[in-house]
Amino acid sequence: MSDPIIRIEGLDKIYAGKSGSGKEDVGSFQALRQVDLSIERGEIFALLGPNGAGKTTLISVVCGLASPTRGTVWVDGFDNVKQYRDARERIGLVPQELTNEAFETVWNTVSFSRGLFGKPPNPKHIERVLKSLTLWDKRHNRLMTLSGGMKRRVLIAKALSHEPRILFLDEPTAGVDVELRREMWEVVRELRDQGVTIILTTHYIEEAEEMADRIGVINNGEVILVEETNALIEKLGRKQLTLQLFDPLDSIPDSLATFELALSDTGEELIYSYESSSKQRDSSGISTLLRALEAAGIGVKDLHTRQSSLEDIFVDLVKERA
Amino acid sequence: MNLYPVRAIYMSEMARTRRTLLQSIVSPVISTSLYFVVFGAAIGSRIEEIGGISYGAFIVPGLIMLMLLTQSVSNASFGIFFPKFSGSIYELLSAPISYLEIVIGYVGAAASKSVLLGLLILLTSNFFVPLEVAHPVWMLLFLVLTALTFSMLGFIIGIWADGFDKLQLVPLLVITPLTFLGGSFYSIDMLPPFWQGVTLLNPVVYLVSGFRWSFYGISDVSVVASVVVISLFLVGCLAMIAWIFRTGYRLKP
Incomplete structure (x- = not known):
C-alpha cells in the first residue's frame, strides 16, 4: 500500500x-x-x-x-x-x-x-x-x-x-x-x-x-x-437465531442446556446467540441445535437471524472502557 | 505571498461595505456635516479666528480625523469580529494563508474605506466652509497612515473582543474622548499651561496637529513629532498583531 x-x-x-x-x-x-x-x-x-x-x-x-x-x-x-x-x-x-x-x-x-x-x-x-x-x-x-x-x-x-x-x-x-x-x-x-x-x-x-x-x-x-x-x-459481531415454536415451552428442556439459549416471556420463541466469525464447520452449532430440537420433539414454525449492528458493538466497546 | 487570498478577503470586505452603504458611508458623512453646520456655520461665526483661520475651517481637519479614527476602528474590528462571532472564522484558520495575508486583506479593506470616507467628508466640507489644502501630498500621507494604523488597532480590538459590548467599548470610551480632547475643536494654546502639558500625552493631538498643518500650515506640535508619533503607533500595532498570530491569542486554542 x-x-x-x-x-x-x-x-x-x-x-x-x-x-x-x-x-x-x-x-x-x-x-x-x-x-x-x-x-x-x-x-x-x-x-x-x-x-x-x-x-x-x-x-x-x-x-x-x-x-x-x-x-x-x-x-x-x-x-x-x-x-x-x-x-x-x-x-x-x-x-x-x-x-x-x-x-x-x-x-x-x-x-x-x-x-x-x-x-x-x-x-x-x-x-x-x-x-x-x-x-x-x-x-x-x-x-x-x-x-x-x-x-x-x-x-x-x-x-x-x-x-x-x-x-x-x-x-x-x-x-x-x-x-x-x-x-x-x-x-x-x-x-x-x-x-x-x-x-x-x-x-x-x-x-x-x-x-x-x-x-x-x-x-x-x-x-x-x-x-x-x-x-x-x-469480528465483534454476534448473531442471534430466533426460533418460533409451534407449542409454547414453560422452560428450556435439560437436553438443550448445553446451548446458549433464552426463552421469550411468552415461551413461544427460543433465542440462540452465537459467534458468526468462526470459519469452522458448524461452529455456530445451528445444525446441532436443530437436531437436538427435533430429538426433544420441539416443532419449529419459523426462524430468523439477526446480526448485531455496529451500534451494539460500539456501545459495548465504550462501556468496556468506561 | 499568495495574492488570491488577499484579494478574496479584500473584495469580500469591500462588498460588505457596498451592502451596508447607508450605514458605513452615508451616515458618517451626514453626521460630520451636522458638525459643520452647527460649529462651523452657526456657532463658528461668533468665534474669533484661530491663527488667521476661520473657526469653521479650523475644525475641518479635526473632524475628518475624528471620523477617520472611529470609523477605522469600528469597521476593522467588526470585520474580524463577525466571522469569530458567527463561527465562519474556521475557514480563515484552515486556509493555507499566512497571517500577513490575513492582515493585509482585512486592514487594507478597512483602511481603504476610511480613506474614501475621509475624502468624501473633505469634499462635503467644501460646501460649508472655504477650504484650502496647503500640502496635499502630506495631507494624503497623514490620511492613509492614520487610516492604516487605526484599522490595525480595530483589528486587534476585534480579535480581543468576545462580545458586542467590548467591540463598542474602545471606540466609545477611548477613541472618542481622546479625539475630542485632542484638539479637534480647539488649538491647545487655548488651554491653561498645565493642561497643555497633559494634552501632549494624548497621541491624537499629534495626528490632528499634523493633519491640520497639511491644510493650513499651522500646527500645535512640530510636524516631525506628528510623523514620529503616528509611525510609533503603527509599529506598535504591527508588533501587537504579530504577537496575536504567533500565540494564537483568542483565535486558536
Missing part, C-alpha cells in the same frame, strides 16, 4: 484551563491522548465516538484550527504546522455547525472560499461543484434564505471549491432528514470515486456502517480501535 495520506503521530491536545473570557480558571482539559492514526489514500474513514470524545478536536488539529500540544500531523507528507501551506491546500473542511455569512450569495461565498485557499478563479469548477450539490438554481440566493439542508450543502461546496484531495466532514448529516442524508451519502461516494479521501465523524452508526471503508472509534480522547468496517462487524 502507498503511504498514508494523513499520518498522525503521538498527538496530544490539552486545552489550557481558561474560560472563554480568559479570567476564570476552569481547569485544563486533555482532549486528545497519544493519538496515532493513519488515513489511507482514497478511503472513506469514519470516526465514531460519543459526544465530547475528541472527534472535533482531532479534526481541528489536523486542519489547523487548534494547535497540537504534542505530536505531529503529516498531510500528504507535509508537516501541518511547519509546512502549513502545502498541508492545508490539500484539505477541505465541512464544520459541524452551520456557520456562514448570512448576507452573501451562494455563488459569492463559494468563490470566496476558492480565493481564500489560494486558487485562481475558476467559474467552471464552481459551476460543477454547485451542480453536483444541486445548488445551481440557488446560486444567486442569499445564504440566510436557504433551508438547513441547503446551508449544509453550501458548506460542502465551499470545502470543495479549491479541489481538495482530502475532505473532512464533521457530522455531515446531523439534523438532516433521511432523504437528504441519502443524497449526501451519494455525494460522498461520488467524491471518493473521484479519488478524494474522506474522513467523516458521525453519531449515526448506520452511517458509518453504510459508508465507511474503515472505522476508528474514539473515546475520552483515545483512539481505541481502528478496523475495516466489515472486519469489525464480523
Whole structure:
C-alpha cells in the first residue's frame, strides 16, 4: 500500500484551563491522548465516538484550527504546522455547525472560499461543484434564505471549491432528514470515486456502517480501535437465531442446556446467540441445535437471524472502557 | 505571498461595505456635516479666528480625523469580529494563508474605506466652509497612515473582543474622548499651561496637529513629532498583531 495520506503521530491536545473570557480558571482539559492514526489514500474513514470524545478536536488539529500540544500531523507528507501551506491546500473542511455569512450569495461565498485557499478563479469548477450539490438554481440566493439542508450543502461546496484531495466532514448529516442524508451519502461516494479521501465523524452508526471503508472509534480522547468496517462487524459481531415454536415451552428442556439459549416471556420463541466469525464447520452449532430440537420433539414454525449492528458493538466497546 | 487570498478577503470586505452603504458611508458623512453646520456655520461665526483661520475651517481637519479614527476602528474590528462571532472564522484558520495575508486583506479593506470616507467628508466640507489644502501630498500621507494604523488597532480590538459590548467599548470610551480632547475643536494654546502639558500625552493631538498643518500650515506640535508619533503607533500595532498570530491569542486554542 502507498503511504498514508494523513499520518498522525503521538498527538496530544490539552486545552489550557481558561474560560472563554480568559479570567476564570476552569481547569485544563486533555482532549486528545497519544493519538496515532493513519488515513489511507482514497478511503472513506469514519470516526465514531460519543459526544465530547475528541472527534472535533482531532479534526481541528489536523486542519489547523487548534494547535497540537504534542505530536505531529503529516498531510500528504507535509508537516501541518511547519509546512502549513502545502498541508492545508490539500484539505477541505465541512464544520459541524452551520456557520456562514448570512448576507452573501451562494455563488459569492463559494468563490470566496476558492480565493481564500489560494486558487485562481475558476467559474467552471464552481459551476460543477454547485451542480453536483444541486445548488445551481440557488446560486444567486442569499445564504440566510436557504433551508438547513441547503446551508449544509453550501458548506460542502465551499470545502470543495479549491479541489481538495482530502475532505473532512464533521457530522455531515446531523439534523438532516433521511432523504437528504441519502443524497449526501451519494455525494460522498461520488467524491471518493473521484479519488478524494474522506474522513467523516458521525453519531449515526448506520452511517458509518453504510459508508465507511474503515472505522476508528474514539473515546475520552483515545483512539481505541481502528478496523475495516466489515472486519469489525464480523469480528465483534454476534448473531442471534430466533426460533418460533409451534407449542409454547414453560422452560428450556435439560437436553438443550448445553446451548446458549433464552426463552421469550411468552415461551413461544427460543433465542440462540452465537459467534458468526468462526470459519469452522458448524461452529455456530445451528445444525446441532436443530437436531437436538427435533430429538426433544420441539416443532419449529419459523426462524430468523439477526446480526448485531455496529451500534451494539460500539456501545459495548465504550462501556468496556468506561 | 499568495495574492488570491488577499484579494478574496479584500473584495469580500469591500462588498460588505457596498451592502451596508447607508450605514458605513452615508451616515458618517451626514453626521460630520451636522458638525459643520452647527460649529462651523452657526456657532463658528461668533468665534474669533484661530491663527488667521476661520473657526469653521479650523475644525475641518479635526473632524475628518475624528471620523477617520472611529470609523477605522469600528469597521476593522467588526470585520474580524463577525466571522469569530458567527463561527465562519474556521475557514480563515484552515486556509493555507499566512497571517500577513490575513492582515493585509482585512486592514487594507478597512483602511481603504476610511480613506474614501475621509475624502468624501473633505469634499462635503467644501460646501460649508472655504477650504484650502496647503500640502496635499502630506495631507494624503497623514490620511492613509492614520487610516492604516487605526484599522490595525480595530483589528486587534476585534480579535480581543468576545462580545458586542467590548467591540463598542474602545471606540466609545477611548477613541472618542481622546479625539475630542485632542484638539479637534480647539488649538491647545487655548488651554491653561498645565493642561497643555497633559494634552501632549494624548497621541491624537499629534495626528490632528499634523493633519491640520497639511491644510493650513499651522500646527500645535512640530510636524516631525506628528510623523514620529503616528509611525510609533503603527509599529506598535504591527508588533501587537504579530504577537496575536504567533500565540494564537483568542483565535486558536
